[in-house]
Amino acid sequence: MAFITFVLAANYYLCQIAFYNLSFPVSDRMKELKHLNKYFKKYRFKLLVGIFITIVARVFQLVMPSYVKKSIEVVEDFIKNDILQAEAKDLLLQYILIIVGAAILSGFFTFLMRQTIINVSRYIEYDLKNEVFEHYQRLSLDFYKKNRTGDLMNRISEDVNQVRLYGGPAIMYGIQTLTLFVCLIPLMFIKAPTLALYALLPLPVLSVLIYVISKIIHHRSTIVQEFLSTLSAFTQESFSGVSVIKAYALEPKINAELKALANEGKDKSMNLAKVNAWFSPLMILLIGISNIFVIYVGGQQYINGEIESVGIIAEFILYVNMLTWPVAVVGWVTSIVQRAEASQKRINQFLQEEPAIVSHTAKETPIKGKIEFKNVSFTYQDTNITALNNISFTINQGETVAIIGKTGSGKSTILDLIARLYDINSGAIFIDDLPIQDLNLKNLRQAIGAVPQDAFLFSDTIKNNIKFGKENSTDEEVVAVAKKAVVHKNIMDFTKKYDTVLGERGITLSGGQKQRVSIARALIKNPQIYLFDDCLSAVDTETEEQILNQLKKESQDKTTLIVSHRVSSAKNADKILVLENGKLIQQGSHDQLNSVQGYYKELYKNQLSKKEK
Known part of the structure; x- marks a missing residue:
């Protein structure tokens, strides 16, 4: 009884490790994964069918060992002359057909199991990726300034994949393990309690060791994955900047840096491989010990007459080998749950990010094109740079307005605010005499044709x-x-x-x-509004003139804003706004601004003299 108590206690402790993670309370550890409950509810029918099929597949698997035992008993009875040869042949054929049939049915239901539960995990992966991507699209530009593209990609790919493993394989193997434990262990104790005790003795040790190894593997594989991101970023940057590398003859330097990174990656991968190398040998060793216990103890019991047939030894060897993967998978499933929880936490961090720019109305708000800035000031949060300072102007529907100024004067910011990529700090922006925040955001952006x-x-x-x-x-x-x-x-x-x-x-x-x-x-x-942000800087003046003439024809009834450093792009506009250090210092037509001393007239003279040269 003492040994039985030990085995049961060890299995209880094992379940605690596997499913509750003694380091943290269940509610704290699993709260991040609650986000997936809506998907489990969505696919609950498929999941329930999959769980039922999993149980049926394992039940058919349990049929085989007992009939192997019966087959050996038939051979024993024939040797003892207790049954005739013909009867022994008939029974063996019958038992073999049952074994083969059970194996086929178990395999068939295992196939169906994967087609349901694993497919559900793929559906969840699909839905979660779409949810994350759609949320990414709703987030404002500030979010993308604060987060690296590689991190965004990793959360929607690698992190979602880790969560998928929890939503499919972890459930599938967890149900398999639970079914076998619930059905098989009591069955073994009913048939031969002492033999069952010795057969199961090494299994808790195996599961605990695999759990520990899985945690180490998880830690080291995370390091390898993070380093692979570093290596990928380095190579991508090198390929993108290959023209600069060649121009400055930096190939030896880049090769040396890549070699150092590759060696560092090799060391990290070798550290992971060394731990992985323990996995299979430990399983083989401890399962081998279980088999030795079964053979030795079972042999002793048969010799002493405590068990009637050698067949039960063969049956128990099959039971032990059936338990090998489920026991090993306990640690693996635990690791999956841990990784999924960590990944879902990273995903939730972004899903909980609220978009800074939201539409405050669901009703349609058609846009005509009148734009008015009233005492608008704006400061970028990430840099704390004030881009606009108390700007006021009005653009009527159908007007073409050029915005001129030095680099950093706030020209592009005006276009961004019209498209409501940012919300202003003070003042007010009106579109068609309505506050821009009161417009349907989708209607506003659909009405804009922007060229960055x-x-x-x-x-x-x-x-x-x-x-x-x-x-x-x-x-x-x-x-x-x-x-x-x-x-x-x-x-x-x-x-x-x-x-x-x-x-x-x-x-x-x-x-x-x-x-x-x-x-x-x-x-x-x-669109109703064109926003051209210095979009002719890379074309020659002749081509620029052709494009501007075409734009003038196209934008007859459209409101057009043209940001430029060239007076040639601005001189034909209905109105010109001149900015300096975020302030509006001049506004008017080309003739008006060229008739007074100021920034615009000086710029026009300088560019005109360069053109004449």
């Missing part, structure tokens, strides 16, 4: 990059706006023309071509 200063193109065809402005546009519309952006001839020079696939961030094109494709993307949208 740093033209961003996706790794897709030129045609599809233009179609981002209007998804259902025809090929004829794409060609038409490309001509207006004066980029059609350049595109036709490419081998695949509009079907040319651009490299990362549009690297296939020159700076001027990227800007013009971005302009075409804005034109095809046909």
Whole structure:
């Protein structure tokens, strides 16, 4: 009884380690994973079917050992001449068919089990990735300034994958283990209590050791994964900056740095491999000890007449081997739950981030294009730089306004505030005489065609990059706006023309071509408000003149804001705003500003003299 008490106590302690993690209370440890309850509820029917199938598969598996025992007993009875040869053959054939049938049914239900529970984990992964990505899209620009792209990608890929393992394999193997423990251990004690005791004695030790090893593996694999991110970032940066590396003959330096990183990565990977190497040998050793106990103790009991058949020894050897993976998996499942909890905590940190910019109304608010700034001031939170200081101006619907000023004067900030990428600190912005915060955010941004200063193109065809402005546009519309952006001839020079696939961030094109494709993307949208942020800086003055003439035709009834360093881009505007250090120092038409001394007149003279030279 003392030994039985020890085994039961060890198994109880094992379950505590596996499912409750003695270091923390259950509520604290599992609270992060409560976020997944909505998905478990969504797929509860599939999960319940999967759990039922798992139990059925394990029950059929339990049929086989007992019939192996019966088959050995038939052979023993035949040797003792207790049954005839024909009867022994019939019984053996019957038992073999039952064993084969049970194995087939167990395999079939195991297949169904994976098709339900593992599929559910994939559905949860899909839903969770979409939830994270949709939330990313709602977050404001400040969030992206504070967080690295690599970290954002890791949370939506690696962290979600760790959570998936909890939502599928952990549940599946957990149910398998629980079913076998509940059914098999009592069965073993009913059939041969002493033999069961010795057979199970090494298993708690195995599970505890595997649990400890799994924690070490988790810690070291995390280090390896983090280092791989560092290595990937280094190589990506090297590939992106290969032109600079070659121009400055930095290849030996970069190679030396990569070699040092590779060696460091090798050491970390070897540390992980050394721990992994203990896993299988420990399992084989302790299961081998269990089998030795079964054979030795069972043999002694058979010799002493305490058990009637050698078949029960074979049956128990099968039981022990059936318990091998479930016992080993206890530590593995524990590790999965720990990793999933840590990953879900990282995911929840971002999901709990509230967007700084939200729509305060669900009703439709059509945009016409009148814009008014009243005493607007704005300071960037991340840098504490005041970009605008008490700015006031009015732009009527259909007007073209140019914004001129030195670098850092606040020109681009005005465009960002009109698109409500940020909310102002003080003052008020009105669109069509309504406070910008009272407008439907989706309607506002749908009414804007923006061309940023740093033209961003996706790794897709030129045609599809233009179609981002209007998804259902025809090929004829794409060609038409490309001509207006004066980029059609350049595109036709490419081998695949509009079907040319651009490299990362549009690297296939020159700076001027990227800007013009971005302009075409804005034109095809046909919005009420155009925001051009120094989008002609990379084109020559002749091409600039052609594009400006086309823009003037396209924006007859549209409100247009053009940010530029060139007077040539601004002189034909209805109104020109001149900024300096976040303040509006001049405003008026080209003729008005050129007739008085000030920043604009000096800039015009300087650029005019350079052009004449």
